[in-house]
Amino acid sequence: MIIDHPLLGPRDASEFTYLGDASLIDRPDRDAPDAMERFHDYVYLRDNPAGEHRELWYHEHGDRSWLVVTRNTLTHEITKVELARDVALAQGRGA
Template sequence: MIINHPLLGPRDAAEFVYLGDASLIDRPDWQDPLAAEKFHDYLYLRDNPVGNHRELWYHEQGDRSWLVVTRNTLTHEIIKVELATDVARKRGRSR
């Protein structure tokens, strides 16, 4: 596979390490009254979609960017590649 890195252009997938569902960005608030349940869901529950899937890839043999790659699990077509920092900020994460 080839991942079109937003900063570095097309790179072979062998340069990357795969982590999993991009929902791992949405780490719950530790002070939430339901923190234990929410952390459980965050850690253990994953969708396994047929079709587009947003997932985290780490450019370990490269610039060490974490990327959010939108990939079709059926065709392996890559629809979108974003820097995880941008996605995290869009999802309200900051400090």
């Protein structure tokens, strides 16, 4: 599988480490009244979708950037690759 890195161009997936659902960018607020419940769900509850899915990938054997990869889990077709920092900033979160 080839991941088209936004800064470095096409790279083999073996350079990357898959780190899970891209929703992990949305870390719960530790000061919220229900923080314990939110962190439990954040850490332990995961979807396993069939079809298009946004995932976090880490360029471990490269520039060490974090990417959000939109990939079809049935066909492995990648339709979009973004820097995680840009996704976080667009959502109003720090990177």
